[in-house]
Amino acid sequence: MSLKPAVSKTDHIQGKKDSDIVIVEYGDYQCPYCGAAYPVLKEMMKKYGSKIQFVFRNFPLSEMHQYARPAAIAAEAAALQGKFWEMHDAIYENQEYLSEAFLLELAEKLELDPHQFNTDIKKLEVATKIDSDFESGIMSGVNGTPSLFVNGRKFNGSPEDLLQLMSEIAK
Template sequence: MIIVAVGVAAAAAVYLSREPQPVTETSAAATLDTKGGGHFRGPENAAVTLVEFGDYQCPSCKAFAPVVQEVLNRYPKQVRLEFHHYPLISIHPNSMAASLAAEAAGEQGKYWEMHDQIFEYQERWAPSSNPEPEFLAMASRIGLNANAFMQAMRSPQLRDRIIQDVVRAREANIEAVPTFFIDGQQIHVPLSVNAFVDVIDARLKK
């Protein structure tokens, strides 16, 4: 446990001091070790796992949220979503706080409810110099204990959990959000539901 904690702390130091880097598109599709983790939405025994690395302050991530939900609606028994945090704090300064809000809600069993609220009300909290009141209002709307929620938002353990997702993203050479993988294979620039459907249908036929 000490080695893991030191590793996470070191990764956090590097991550939190990193300057913005230009995003480039690679021709070769990246792969991801499907070792689980993250938060899941969908059946545990689903035939296909859709992994998303996302940043709650990213407008593109918000734009993709209904697309991802439509994919889950089309495949309610076959597809499971696995979400991982990748807050790009150098360009989205409130993204870490948003990830902490989602994780704090998860401590009370309402991760996905907060996940949806954060994207829905992105325009309210994203430009704020202090987004916590907005997150607290969301917590109230979904029935969370406010004191427990705010205490959890300041938890080093939850921050480390997010940093572990960031480390995994770095290991997979992910440079943009959102980034999607289906059964470990990256999908490049899925512009529509059909881009997901084509890959999922091919996987289901195997």
């Protein structure tokens, strides 16, 4: 399966701009497998972030994970204050504490403007971004999380396999 649509400026991107290697993760903030993948992907970025581009797209499995969508909303609201990756990391690093109240605590810890954050979490554009990420996942053949794509093609291995692959190709 291939990635649809291609990575664009609406995506959350870290690492090297215009890299030859682009990795996209479809993730759910409450998914235990995404939680387990997080430190592996973080290590990959630490080692190869100067050579690769990493993109995160929301794929909240709301039927199974009641806080997946609220967490995605919190991350997108943080993005409006320029702190998407900080919120993304904070959520994964504290996954076992996820709740609506805890997400507000994280916003406070990250020194987000509380009034703006509370306004932004209700914004249609925030919900729309999550929905469009989710739809792009469906179109790209995502059927679970985390789903990883390397240069637009679905990667069928584990995050550890991806880290191994990067050690071979991102030299």
